[in-house]
């Protein structure tokens with residue numbers, strides 16, 4: 001294994017030279033508004049960038065790939081171009097802009113953090129950024145180095161992979177976080193942290209990729225322990241995957257005589273907070289799916305329904321569990337719906353459902369419902 005003393009100036013120079021030619025220089029949040037110039041000009045790296053677009057991008061990138069998040073980021077910046085716009089935006093709008101990105105707690109925390117910051121000057125310390133909701137050390141380090149060119153290391157998935165291979169590290173990196181942080185810190189070019197961190201991420205994203213890295217193009221080939229042992233494809237070592245619990249969810253699509261569908265909005269706190277959904281819930285042991293849907297709709301909405309034909313069955317995996325949604329069309333036979341377990345309910349025309357932010361799994365339910373209406377010539381017969 002390489003000692004950190006071997007993280008030399010030569011390595012930094014090689015990486016930055018590679019990056020000047022092959023790096024990703026077109027990330028729009030890294031070409032954003034320059035908020036102040038230092039003694040030098042843009043070429044001299046002493047300028048500062050507006051942290052807001054960088055912050056939004058970093059939070060979106062926490063669990064989403066660049067090519068997926070880019071259109072979302074562009075739309076977000078058009079709708080909420082400044083921190084003040086985010087502070088005064090309603091949560092419904094924020095969740096709608098996030099619709100499709102998943103892990104909606106990121107959007108809620110971004111909003112909370114903007115409110116917490118208020119109109120204070122942008123923080124310039126790791127602690128200050130990390131005290132905000134949804135900001136870990138990597139996100140904080142990336143914002144500080146990208147916006148203000150301050151010397152803070154980062155340790156995202158790309159950087160972790162590069163380091164694990166450089167050091168031919170034989171354990172899962174998750175078990176040695178402190179060590180990996182110390183390596184990232186030792187590697188960092190303290191004169192050019194903005195470019196260096198970006199170059200390190202780009203190396204991981206473009207060359208030192210998962211599976212089969214492109215070592216023949218790598219500026220660090222001669223320094224890489226994994227390459228010299230020929231074990232680069234086996235690294236980083238993965239930890240044992242945990243078995244996710246599996247749950248069946250009964251979902252009721254309640255339609256009225258106008259062809260409107262009943263949806264409810266989850267409370268803002270907790271998993272998928274603030275999102276809209278079709279009512280339903282977890283099947284109890286030994287319960288039929290009809291009984292589950294009837295029970296859940298009584299508990300959640302205080303209505304009695306006749307559970308009709310199946311609309312769709314779909315599986316969806318979250319990071320911590322696997323769900324199977326069994327979706328049935330329902331007819332209300334008694335009661336008036338009340339939001340007993342949600343913040344509000346609404347009757348909505350199916351073609352207007354795309355105006356609401358739903359969890360990712362619901363997109364297929366909505367498509368199935370729209371197809372059902374087309375097949376049945378609009379109003380369903382239950």
Ligand code: SF4
Nearest residue numbers: 208215218221224232
């Ligand atoms: S030589 Fe290969 S494995 Fe090593 S850092 Fe470069 S791309 Fe990654």
